[in-house]
Amino acid sequence: MKDQRAKVCRNCKLFVEGDQCPQCSEKNFSHSWKGVAFINDPNGSEVAQHLQITKKGKYCLWVK
Numbered sequence: 296m297k298d299q300r301a302k303v304c305r306n307c308k309l310f311v312e313g314d315q316c317p318q319c320s321e322k323n324f325s326h327s328w329k330g331v332a333f334i335n336d337p338n339g340s341e342v343a344q345h346l347q348i349t350k351k352g353k354y355c356l357w358v359k
């Protein structure tokens with residue numbers, strides 16, 4: 296099985312499927328990431344505040 300790892304935006308840590316990050320319009324992606332966080336309530340989530348996430352979505356916790 297090939298490594299079809301998802302890519303994340305280096306700028307905002309969002310998981311991105313297309314060629315451009317829908318959140319910050321960056322095209323700077325990385326396949327080197329660790330951890331997954333589903334943020335549904337950015338204002339009520341300590342993780343979201345720690346990662347400075349302001350919109351809900353699927354994020355990684357660490358990106359190289």
Ligand SMILES: [Zn+2]
Nearest residue numbers: 304307316319
């Ligand atoms: Zn982004």
